[in-house]
Amino acid sequence: MEQPYREVFWNISYSWLFYILAAVASLVFFYGIYKRAAFWMSGWSERRNGGVDLKRLTKKVLFTSGIFSDDIMGGTTHFLIMWGFIVLFLGTVLSTIDHWIFHFLEGKVYIVYSVSLDIAGAALITGIILAYVRRYIVKRKNMVTIVKDHVVLLLLLFIAITGFFMEGLRLHANPVPWSESRVAYRVVDAIFHGSRAHLLFEHRLWWWIHSISSLFLVAYLPFSKFIHIFAAPTNLTLDSMNYTSFLTLDEREKVTTDFSKHQLVMFDACTRCNRCQVVCPSSNAREPLSPRMMIEEVGNYARGASGIPFVSSKRDADQHDKATASLGDTIWYCTTCNNCYEVCPVGINTSDIIREVRAARIESGGEVPVNVQEMLESVYKFKNPWQGSKGKRMDWAEGLDVPVFSKGADSKRCLFVGCTPAYDTRLQSVARNVVSLLEGADYDFAVLGKEEACCSEFVREVGEDGLFTELAYQNIDLFERYGITEIVAVCPHGFHTLRNEYGLMEDSAKRLDVVHITEVLERLIADGRIKPTREVPLVATYHDPCFLGRRNGIYDAPRNILRAIPGVKLVEMPRSREKSFCCGGGGGRMWVESNADEKIAEIRVAEAVETGAEVVVTACPFCFSNLDDAVKTGGYEDKIKVMDVSELLAESVLEPGSS
Amino acid sequence: MDILVCIKKVPDTADAEVILRSDGKGIEEEDLAFGINEWDNYAVEEAIRLKEKEGGKVAVVTIGTGDDEDILRRCLAMGADDAYRIDSSPFYMDDPYSVAKGLSAFAKKHSFDLIMTGVMAGDMSYAMTGPLTAGMLGIPHTTLVTSIDVKDGNISVTRELEGGLEESVRLELPALLTIQTGINEPRYVSIMGIRKVRSKEIPVLRAEELGLSAEEIGEQGAVLELESLERPPEGKEAEMISGSPDEIAEKILEIVKGVV
Incomplete structure (x- = not known):
């Protein structure tokens, strides 16, 4: 019996024409890719902080985990289209190798090859159908479809269908003794009729249509949404x-x-x-x-x-x-x-x-919101965003015995208090609680006192790099002067920028060991140095601050602190951890007003109230301020209140009124 | 139109606790933040806007020490073309007459169409330096300016009066204006902007070069002498009314009745 195989260019005359068209399409393709690459390379070079994370890359690129996340149907749709496309493309490559370099597509190998391509074609078509189901039957919310998206989808669909036509017509006009492409065979059976000569004509016709549209896709790719295949x-x-x-x-x-x-x-x-x-x-x-x-x-x-x-x-x-x-x-x-x-x-x-x-x-001196300008000018002048005078930076510590570096405190570890806990009268208790808890645990530290400068995290986020750098260096100089090697930051914003950004400009800051206060408190509880003994019967939900959670991956430390407090029942909001919904205070938004009817923080507080929690706990001064304001403006005062993790822990550890 | 803006560096005392120096003639400066006098900042912005519209150059000048050069550089970053510092060491800076002598001597050496100062400085609040300078130069001036319009060699300005009244005044150039806050929204000056003008030279002038003797501008020549600074007597404390909203309303009503 004859070995299963497929003759390339079977029934096709003028195959040279195909090569000319292919050459043109390839030229256009490579020109487009060249232009794109030149565009990408025109940017400035950035510093790289690590090698390729292959595991993460495999997950995200080959398995497209990001698309599946929270959207199984969307993930499936894309997965089918993507792998259908890749396999069919590889099929063409293999066929070219087979034809020009060495012949291997015959016998069982050919059958496997043929079946794989059929499955890929079916996957591609199914994927595209799903894409339309998502758009027009399921009507997934928030999807945006423009004409160019249809061009992309319909072009793929057309190529896949004409591929099956071509294959079915070949098998009809030239029946083979082995089992191949049953589906295509049947489909063609239903659509095309006539003499063998007619079928041969139809095959030639669809072969050219399929080939030309495929080549068009190749040429079109760098100039369309398809560029994402590379980008x-x-x-x-x-x-x-x-x-x-x-x-x-x-x-x-x-x-x-x-x-x-x-x-x-x-x-x-x-x-x-x-x-x-x-x-x-x-x-x-x-x-x-x-x-x-x-x-x-x-x-x-x-x-x-x-x-x-x-x-x-x-x-x-x-x-x-x-x-x-x-x-x-x-x-x-x-x-x-x-x-x-x-x-x-x-x-x-x-x-x-x-x-x-x-x-x-x-x-460029363009429009900058007035409040942002004032904040920047305050940071420039007062080294804090709240127009607080230098003399008042240690007001929070009144009556407490807090070791200060400039007054000879001997420590390598700096408690970086941050401007908001230092100046905001509602949040000074956070700084006080933290100090009392640490001192109660015999934890060695000192503060920079009046010398501390604004961490300037939000100064960088609003785009004032110069001011950020100036203030960062003021702090870095202090760290160097006092031989500080370890930082415990009270505010996640300071924590983030000291940990991830100071080191980018100064080597000495790279060596600093920067932790957030919740990490320290969690460890001290685990070591038995802080003992939450007093019962605090509360249903609490924890709001993940973006700069602690998403930006730095700290989700468990604050939760473990809450779990260690007897009486506290922790409930989760639907959007928590990686999916946490922002309080609206990051990136300088503390200083940008909006005219929207509902504040971002009000949306969040409503979500917290939904859980039935009596208290929404957070670990960030900005989150605290925003949520606390939203509790008032949203009319939730009798339903929920806002607390800082350290505050709740202090209730369970410290004698009432001790801080 | 060439404009000169006279500026000064002052401490920000809005939120700070002001501690009097033991000699009673000044305040402790250690914990205070210093910056360009708020009124002067508006004046510089207004001068730069006029330049952007009418052409010409903007110069800024201060009588100060090397430490004060940062506000000059800030003005250069805003868009001023030249900055000068008159060395303050021979000046008796608590006397606006001394300061005005320095500024007018400087202005005479150049030719400016318009001179601007802030209405007053946030430290001593004399509001005299501008008018005195104009007087010494023999040019017209007006104060509390809230808008400026240039027309064929003259300027029309609006002045802010008490009770929300405004006055329109026309002056012939050259003239001196003292600028009120709120006349514009001063632009933000970024640190990068200041860095860009870091290499621009700021000439330092000595009093002798301006033809001023130490006797004229020093303490012995002072017209106005600072005797001492004192805290104002403390007023009665505010009374915090406690209780339910109804009770508070009741108490307020009683107080109001008592006054009426």
Whole structure:
């Protein structure tokens, strides 16, 4: 019996024409890819903080875990299309090798090959059908579909269907003794009729239609949404290597381009899936910010001068500059909570892009919200955002015996109090409780006292890199002067920037061991040095501060503290841990007013009230202020109150009135 | 139009606890934050806006020490073209006359179409330096300016009066204006912006170079001498009314009845 195989170019004349068309399509493809790569490479180079995380990359790229997350149907849809596409593409490659280099597609190998391609084709078609079911039958909320999306989906569908036509027609016109492509055979049976000569004609016709549309796809790819096939894995790779767009002032003065390489790849990786907008606290509060639109808008500006045909418009580059890449005041609404980044299947860090535009806005002297300006001027003048005078920085410690470095305290460990616990009269008790708890546990530490400067985390987030650097160096100099090697930060914002950002500009800060106070308290409880003995009968829910949770992965320490307090019953909100919904206070939002009817924090408090908790506990001064205000403005005062973790722990440990 | 803005560095005492020095002639400065006088900042912004509209140059000047150069540099970052420092060591700085002598001597050496100062300085609140400087230069001046309009070599300005009244005044140039806060929204000056002008030279002028002798501007030549600073007597403490809203309302009513 004849070995199963398929003759390439069977029934096809003018095969040279195919090669000419293929050559043209490839040229267009490579030109497009070249333009895209040149665009990405035009950015400034960022520093890399690690090697490729292969495990994470495999999960995110090959298994597209980000798309499956919270959306099984969307994940399945994309998975079928993606792997259908990849297998079919590999099939074509193998066929080319078989035809030109060495012949191996015969016998059992050919059958496996043929069946695989049939399955891939079926997967692709199923995926596309699912994509339409999602859009028009299930009507998944918040999906945004534009004409270009239809072009992409229908082109794939057309290629897959004509592929089956072609195969079925071949088998009809030229029956083979082995079992092959039953489905295609039947489908063709139902559609095409006539003499063998007619079927041969139909086969030729559909072969050319299939080939030309496939080649069109190849040529079209770099100029369409399909570019994400390259941009998304590239972006996820850079992301897994922990690239940072951080520039020192000297570097920033030298860069001549607007964005970093990684940032430029981000713009091209976006497929407008809208997951960012669904989770965005600002979008949820119906403020004018949409992270998806932001990436599109700023991306259009960035691509403006790149000269990628059909993709960039020179007008975008000419009419705007980096400061106006996003028009109006939308950039100021971002809380930099990074929830959008958390859910982005392709690893786009929108807040990083927004920070860049904010920085340009500040440097260009453009519109900066008055309150933000005042905050910056306060940090410049008073070294804190609250216009508090230097003389009052230690007011919180009145009556307590707190060791201060400048007064000769002998310690290597600095309790970095932070401006808000130091100056905000409602939050000074947090600093007092923390000190009392640590002293009660014989934990060695000292504070910088009046010398402490604002950590300036939010100064950096609003884009004032110069001021951030200046204040950071004031603190770094203090750490060096007093031989400080370990920092315990009370506020997650200081914790984040001291831990992750100070080291980017100064080597000595890289060696600092920075922990958050909840980590210390958790450890002291575990070691039996802090003993929560008094019963505190409360149903509590824990609100994850973005800068402690998502930004630094600390979810369990505060929860373990709460679990250690007798009487406390911990309940979780639907959005917790990685999915935590921001209080609306990050990224300088403490100083940006919105006209929205409902405040971000009110949405969060309503969620906390839903759980039946009597108290919403947090571990961040900004979260505390925002939630506490929302409890009042939202009318929840008789339902819930806000507490800091340390406050609740102090109730269980300290004698009443001791701090 | 060439504009000169006279500025000063002052302590911010809005929220700070002000401690009098033991000699009673000054305040403890250690815990205080210093910066450009708020009124002067508006004046600089207004001058730069006028320059952006009408052309010309903006110069800023202060009588101060090397420590005061940061506010000059800040003005350069805002958009001023030149900055000068007159060395303050021979000056008796508590006397606005001494200061005005220095400023007017400086202004005479250049030719400015318009001179601006803040209405007053946040430290001593004399509100005299501007008018005195104008007097010494023999040019017209007006105070408390809230808007400026330039027309064919003249300027029309609005002045803020008591009770929400405004006055329109026309002056011939050259003239001196003292600028009221709120005339504009001063732009934010970033540290990067200040870095960009870090290498720009700030000429330092000595009193002799301006033709001023130490006797004229020093303590012995002072017209106005600071005797001592004192705290105002403490007023009666506010009474906090406690109780339920109804009780509080009741008590307030009683108090109001007592007054009426």
